[in-house]
Amino acid sequence: MSHARDPLVVGRVVPDVLELFTRSISLRVTYGQREVTNGLDLRPSQVLNKPRVDIGGEDLRNFYTLVMVDPDVPSPSNPHLREYLHWLVTDIPATTGTNFGNEIVSYESPRPTSGIHRIVLVLFRQLGRQTVYEPGWRQNFNTREFAAIYNLGLPVAAVFFNCQRESGCGGRRS
Amino acid sequence: KQKINQSAFSISSSSSSLSHSHSQAKNMTQVTMEEVWKEINLASLHQHRQLNIDHEPMLRNQNPYNSIFQDFLNMPLNQQQPPPSTSSFPLPPPATVLTLNPHSIHTQFEESAKFGCFGKKRSQDSDESRGDRRHKRMIKNRESAARSRARKQECAYTNELELEIAHLQKENARLKKQEEQLKMAEATQHQTKKTLQRSWTAPF
Numbered sequence: 001m002s003h004a005r006d007p008l009v010v011g012r013v014v015p016d017v018l019e020l021f022t023r024s025i026s027l028r029v030t031y032g033q034r035e036v037t038n039g040l041d042l043r044p045s046q047v048l049n050k051p052r053v054d055i056g057g058e059d060l061r062n063f064y065t066l067v068m069v070d071p072d073v074p075s076p077s078n079p080h081l082r083e084y085l086h087w088l089v090t091d092i093p094a095t096t097g098t099n100f101g102n103e104i105v106s107y108e109s110p111r112p113t114s115g116i117h118r119i120v121l122v123l124f125r126q127l128g129r130q131t132v133y134e135p136g137w138r139q140n141f142n143t144r145e146f147a148a149i150y151n152l153g154l155p156v157a158a159v160f161f162n163c164q165r166e167s168g169c170g171g172r173r174s
Numbered sequence: 175k176q177k178i179n180q181s182a183f184s185i186s187s188s189s190s191s192l193s194h195s196h197s198q199a200k201n202m203t204q205v206t207m208e209e210v211w212k213e214i215n216l217a218s219l220h221q222h223r224q225l226n227i228d229h230e231p232m233l234r235n236q237n238p239y240n241s242i243f244q245d246f247l248n249m250p251l252n253q254q255q256p257p258p259s260t261s262s263f264p265l266p267p268p269a270t271v272l273t274l275n276p277h278s279i280h281t282q283f284e285e286s287a288k289f290g291c292f293g294k295k296r297s298q299d300s301d302e303s304r305g306d307r308r309h310k311r312m313i314k315n316r317e318s319a320a321r322s323r324a325r326k327q328e329c330a331y332t333n334e335l336e337l338e339i340a341h342l343q344k345e346n347a348r349l350k351k352q353e354e355q356l357k358m359a360e361a362t363q364h365q366t367k368k369t370l371q372r373s374w375t376a377p378f
Contacts, residue, residue, distance in 0.1 A: 005331055007328040007331050007332065008328075009327045010324050010327045010328050010331065011324055011325070012321075012324060037332045038328055038331075038332055039325060039328025039329045039331075039332060040329075040332075074319075074322060077314050077318060109192065115326065116321070129375060162325060171322055172318075172319070172322045
């Protein structure tokens with residue numbers, strides 16, 4: 001599969017947030033009945049509560065960290081507060097979900113006011129169970145740096161959706 | 175200036191008494207009310223002449239009392255003599271401003287504030303900066319268009335995959351069916367072969 005057509009590359013999540021990586025673990029994010037596929041359009045009312053997250057893997061002894069960020073704050077044309085940390089869950093055992101992990105930073109629902117924001121969920125494999133310190137604030141978070149500090153390596157899975165304010169017009173006319 | 179301040183004070187005190195007495199309006203005679211209005215009119219007229227008339231853009235009321243009253247309300251905002259060339263950004267209203275009609279003061283302040291900002295932009299305008307700003311705007315527009323195209327493609331890719339999945343599923347179902355049929359056909363043939371049949375009878 002050509003990387004150029006990977007939605008994460010097309011949507012510039014790579015390289016805006018992440019390095020190029022190869023998916024190795026399944027990641028399923030579901031808001032209500034809706035499963036998140038890359039580039040799906042969701043409105044704030046549809047993402048009010050934390051989604052259900054199911055991850056793959058085989059060995060229950062492996063632990064994973066989930067990061068949820070918005071790189072387009074306050075607006076995609078001027079993202080000077082990139083990135084905004086919406087959710088941080090660590091110590092998720094393989095084959096389970098966020099319910100079994102450690103919620104370091106509680107879920108805050110996206111509420112973009114200006115433009116269409118990409119909301120990215122990234123999964124990293126941890127070297128072992130580890131203590132992760134919550135950042136002092138949510139904005140100006142840097143996923144790359146975070147991964148480097150905690151030796152998380154490259155992502156093992158990621159998915160993103162597009163979010164705009166409730167009354168948004170949906171972007172440009174085609 | 176000092177004079178204006180003093181008069182403002184005196185008038186404000188009298189009009190605050192007016193507001194207080196408003197509730198007692200029914201008890202007051204009409205003559206008293208007119209007297210108070212006269213006082214206000216005289217005072218404001220006196221100051222009206224001293225102020226720069228150009229900077230009171232919104233006093234087009236037909237009612238003479240009303241327009242003069244508006245002037246009066248405008249007065250504290252324009253206390254300083256504004257320079258004639260640019261539109262002035264008025265000082266925040268001082269404490270002596272009447273509170274009889276706070277809404278009108280606020281909107282007038284906003285209006286003149288907007289007016290002031292507009293003036294600022296104009297003064298910075300030169301050919302170079304205009305070109306610069308246009309250039310920046312063009313770049314931002316291009317970026318926005320690129321993001322929009324990217325969004326289109328993301329969905330398109332996923333849709334493509336979904337279509338492919340649907341197609342493959344159909345194909346798979348078809349092939350499975352075919353396989354079933356072939357197996358069944360083979361099975362029945364096999365059955366017939368298992369039973370012994372006379373194909374040739376020996377002559378003896």
